Amino acid sequence: MRLALLAGGTGGAKLAAGFAGLLSPGELTVIANTADDDEFWGLLVSPDVDAILYRLAGMFNERSGFGVTDDTFHALSMLHRLGEPTWFALGDMDIGLHLLRSRLVHSGMRLTEAVADIAHRLAIDAAVLPMSDEPVRTRVLTDDGDLAMQRWFVEQKCAPPVRSLRYEGIEAAQPAPEVVQAVHDADAVVIGPSNPVLSIDPILTLLAPHLDRRRVIVVSPIVGGRSLKGPTVEMLRDLGEEPTTAGVAKHYASVAGTFVIDPVDTALQGAITALGMQPIVCDTVMADAEDERRLATDIARIVEGWVADGAS
Amino acid sequence: MRLALLAGGTGGAKLAAGFAGLLSPGELTVIANTADDDEFWGLLVSPDVDAILYRLAGMFNERSGFGVTDDTFHALSMLHRLGEPTWFALGDMDIGLHLLRSRLVHSGMRLTEAVADIAHRLAIDAAVLPMSDEPVRTRVLTDDGDLAMQRWFVEQKCAPPVRSLRYEGIEAAQPAPEVVQAVHDADAVVIGPSNPVLSIDPILTLLAPHLDRRRVIVVSPIVGGRSLKGPTVEMLRDLGEEPTTAGVAKHYASVAGTFVIDPVDTALQGAITALGMQPIVCDTVMADAEDERRLATDIARIVEGWVADGAS
Structure with missing residues (x-):
């Protein structure tokens, strides 16, 4: 696979x-x-x-x-x-x-x-x-000015409220040929539980034309309304997006057909289905290497199912 | 001064x-x-x-x-x-x-x-x-090939015998304007007890036209036939120069009018005078900060004499 x-x-x-x-x-x-x-x-x-x-x-x-x-x-x-x-x-x-x-x-x-x-x-x-x-280069427009991402994140400790993000240079940038090849060759593209606007959107801006929504699976970075690491919730809220698991599902609905949520968010399955995405419930919290492997195994099993369907 | x-x-x-x-x-x-x-x-x-x-x-x-x-x-x-x-x-x-x-x-x-x-x-x-x-960039031509100085000195631990030295780029290089100015403004130019061929000759190649031999004073890097640090003796010998205090005096005779030797080399005063240089005897071994200051003081006193002569 x-x-x-x-x-x-x-x-x-x-x-x-x-x-x-x-x-x-x-x-x-x-x-x-x-x-x-x-x-x-x-x-x-x-x-x-x-x-x-x-x-x-x-x-x-x-x-x-x-x-x-x-x-x-x-x-x-x-x-x-x-x-x-x-x-x-x-x-x-x-x-x-x-x-x-x-x-x-x-x-x-x-x-x-x-x-x-x-x-x-x-x-x-x-x-x-x-x-x-x-x-x-991500520029973070804040009440304190237009900051380079690391200056906002590290020096300012994410304190200045975010008004908007800009990915400087993205219009001129191309995905590397190896990246395009890897996406085309993949049985599935998995979007990891990273900050959707800071970490994933720049990649998606470059890669969206190469993605087949039916083969894209997202792992929610928000679990039970909280981000496991970093300022995801605060940032989505500042940017006027819904800072919840359902909000993240909405964020990705146009590029991904499958959305993985944690058992604590089981109640959101209907909302995710309503967005035209297949909800999958897995333990998504990765506290140690065993958790990482378990979540990877669960996702790999889903993709195996797609491969088997495609082969049948 | x-x-x-x-x-x-x-x-x-x-x-x-x-x-x-x-x-x-x-x-x-x-x-x-x-x-x-x-x-x-x-x-x-x-x-x-x-x-x-x-x-x-x-x-x-x-x-x-x-x-x-x-x-x-x-x-x-x-x-x-x-x-x-x-x-x-x-x-x-x-x-x-x-x-x-x-x-x-x-x-x-x-x-x-x-x-x-x-x-x-x-x-x-x-x-x-x-x-x-x-x-x-000093290139060291050895029996093992043409090596960059640091490769010969550090990696090869000065082991390969030296056939010749070449200061790559020296023909195109100029002394910085600040260097020329400092030499012109100086009451004396002191050549420190460094390796004559590795450390000083590159500087002299650039600066010789700006030096007044009567105001140049050298501190011998060889004391009692031995170099206090580094491969000066071996290198001079390999290059066919006389690897002694007198040999170093000869090396500098065209650019310097005064030559400082250690008390252990007092017997060389006549040889130095014969080269047309003024011999000066000072403790030149610098084991600690006190030694450094004492030698500096002795040299400063010589230069003070020149300044007084020039003013009189």
């Missing part, structure tokens, strides 16, 4: 780890949001790509929610001493990876090739693809 | 620290060799400039002989895990400085301006000037 998983940095990356433990090499492609990317001291920082790489390599720092386990911050302390702003915490090991990636890209590789090279060096079996080789 | 000190990374940097403790801000300019520079993962690494900066900022790692005290190597360990060659040990704090400098240069600053900015951020009073804004 071939799956293409659209993912941001937390829920999507966890689900990626679940699939990676389940599928054979060549069966899983993770397509990562790059609209959260930014540059610090000339280093391209790609938080969602790296959360996926580090998680698949077993190095992800669960405690901090970014970067590498047991990393230190000595380069950053020097930059602080030199008077630089250091609100974006780049760890030393993390910087090692960024130095290599920057060098690969400056030496002429496309970002897609550089990430593939690094995934290979980390002995990751799954294909990890940035959504595009061209820069796309 | 205004001094311009030509320096490599060890003896010259120590003498710079001695002068910095003695002279007022504005009186000391340290002109650093950049022919040992190299690039690693897109970072310009400038070992002699940095040895001077770190020493003047009180951060130099005496134990290792490079980089910052108590630095760690976690970025490097990640690069190693990613399969990169890591024979050049860049510490994490060191990388912090390199990231800033690279960003300053990429944002349009000349190297001279970037180094001045960093020296200012480190609260260094002395002017620290790279010898040129243009790249010059």
Whole structure:
């Protein structure tokens, strides 16, 4: 079975780890949001790509929610001493990876090739693809001004209320050819439980023309009215969308035919059906690797059913 | 009194620290060799400039002989895990400085301006000037091939015998205007006890037309037939020069009128005089900060004499 998983940095990356433990090499492609990317001291920082790489390599720092386990911050302390702003915490090991990636890209590789090279060096079996080789940068228009995503998210701690989002560069950007191929080859496209507007919409903006709604399955990032991680609920509310599981289903209704909800949201099945989507109830909370694998297994079973139907 | 000190990374940097403790801000300019520079993962690494900066900022790692005290190597360990060659040990704090400098240069600053900015951020009073804004790179022709200086020095541990040196790019390079100005404004140009062929000759190649031999004073890097640090003796011998204090005096006889030797080499005074140079005997071994200051004081006293003569 071939799956293409659209993912941001937390829920999507966890689900990626679940699939990676389940599928054979060549069966899983993770397509990562790059609209959260930014540059610090000339280093391209790609938080969602790296959360996926580090998680698949077993190095992800669960405690901090970014970067590498047991990393230190000595380069950053020097930059602080030199008077630089250091609100974006780049760890030393993390910087090692960024130095290599920057060098690969400056030496002429496309970002897609550089990430593939690094995934290979980390002995990751799954294909990890940035959504595009061209820069796309989310700008967050807030009451405090038009901020780069990381400035709003990290420096401002998501505090300024969000008026609108803009994915700068998205009109000129193309999905990388590997991304288009992976989506076309996939038996299903899974949209991970990531922030719909921050993490998934940039990917969907690029990929929507290549998607077959009947083969797209979404895992809700909102469970029982709360987001498991990050500012999804607050952000949807600020943007005037319905900040609930049903609201997320509505958000995705035009691109996805199947919507996975947690047992606590069982009562929403009718509402989801009314949107023209097939509701599926699974345990979606991923507290540990066993949860990740269980959710991946449940979704894989659904897709197996589609494959069997298609073959019959 | 205004001094311009030509320096490599060890003896010259120590003498710079001695002068910095003695002279007022504005009186000391340290002109650093950049022919040992190299690039690693897109970072310009400038070992002699940095040895001077770190020493003047009180951060130099005496134990290792490079980089910052108590630095760690976690970025490097990640690069190693990613399969990169890591024979050049860049510490994490060191990388912090390199990231800033690279960003300053990429944002349009000349190297001279970037180094001045960093020296200012480190609260260094002395002017620290790279010898040129243009790249010059020492190539070491050995029995094992034509090697970049750092590859020969660090990776190969100076083992392959040296047949010749070449300062790649030196024909096209100019001394930075600040360097020329500092030399013209100086009451004396002091050549620190650094490796004559590796550290000083590249600077002299650029600066010789601007030097007044009567105002140039050299501190011998060889004491009692031995180099205090590094492969000076072996290298001079391999290159067919006389690997002794007298040999070094001969090396500099065309550019310098005064030659400082250690008391153990007192017997060489006649030979130095025969070269047309004024021999001066001082304790030149700098084991600690007190030694550095004492040698700086002795040299400053000589220059004071010149200034008084010139004024009389």
